[in-house]
């Protein structure tokens with residue numbers, strides 16, 4: 107007999123798979139787990155209880171902290187702002203190199219969590235005077251019901267953003283967009299072979315969702331962690347760049363990040379040769395805003411004008427230290443319009 111805790115919440119994103127056997131199919135993410143009574147899905151956060159889908163970790167937060175938006179990374183979204191960042195436990199992917207495995211590879215841990223109702227979270231963000239909320243550290247889709255409730259409560263007061271693997275279903279993503287989530291930092295884990303070998307998943311779904319966000323007026327930045335022997339060969343890099351341009355266009359920023367051994371993956375860190383090759387290829391192919399992350403050379407985090415090449419935004423240690431755009435986000439030298447969503451926060455220390 108399952109004990110109902112205060113963090114159990116009935117969900118609605120599912121269908122009946124076999125009424126007689128009380129089997130249901132969760133439709134929050136494209137894993138579409140079929141669950142028998144008493145069983146949880148891959149994410150460990152959704153469970154079939156007597157033929158109904160329950161989120162069994164609603165509002166159980168593993169971390170809560172104020173962070174700069176640049177750390178997500180989101181460079182073109184409310185630049186220089188601060189977001190109250192929250193996370194839960196678990197993930198619908200199992201990346202062997204996960205850099206946050208201490209949260210993502212765990213089942214919900216009530217005794218190690220802070221339990222916050224959406225109203226408490228929003229109140230805390232307003233009290234701290236931050237500019238927005240960000241679901242991050244582990245995959246946000248796993249606390250989908252909580253995200254929706256937070257979104258509807260906060261959307262008129264705060265921006266709403268997430269760092270995600272982009273694997274939600276179309277109808278779940280549509281509801282997240284309606285609930286006010288406008289900023290998405292999306293991991294692209296590599297090419298189809300990477301997804302097949304390591305994740306049992308489909309990268310076309312990720313690009314489909316990223317495109318859908320842009321079509322609904324949201325903002326997307328793609329993150330490509332170049333992992334040694336998992337997604338770092340030439341054809342794989344070319345595939346990611348090619349699909350980025352095909353689905354998202356040249357204005358969507360691409361962050362190419364260096365991997366370091368973590369969790370269950372022990373290959374050496376990404377070589378500089380591979381990393382810079384990927385960077386050069388992306389620039390050459392026509393992506394206008396390409397950045398390099400997880401390296402010491404911070405100048406690769408600056409934004410240059412795609413037309414005249416002048417340095418327009420200088421970032422150091424996840425902070426904008428120089429902002430040279432006009433009020434309508436144009437290059438002051440040649441007038442080129444830079445892709446920026448939301449307002450630049452000039453002095454975040456006043457927050």
Ligand code: SF4
Pocket residue numbers: 132133134135136137138139146147148149150151152153197198247248
């Ligand atoms: S949210 Fe969890 S239970 Fe639902 S389909 Fe995804 S992994 Fe499966």
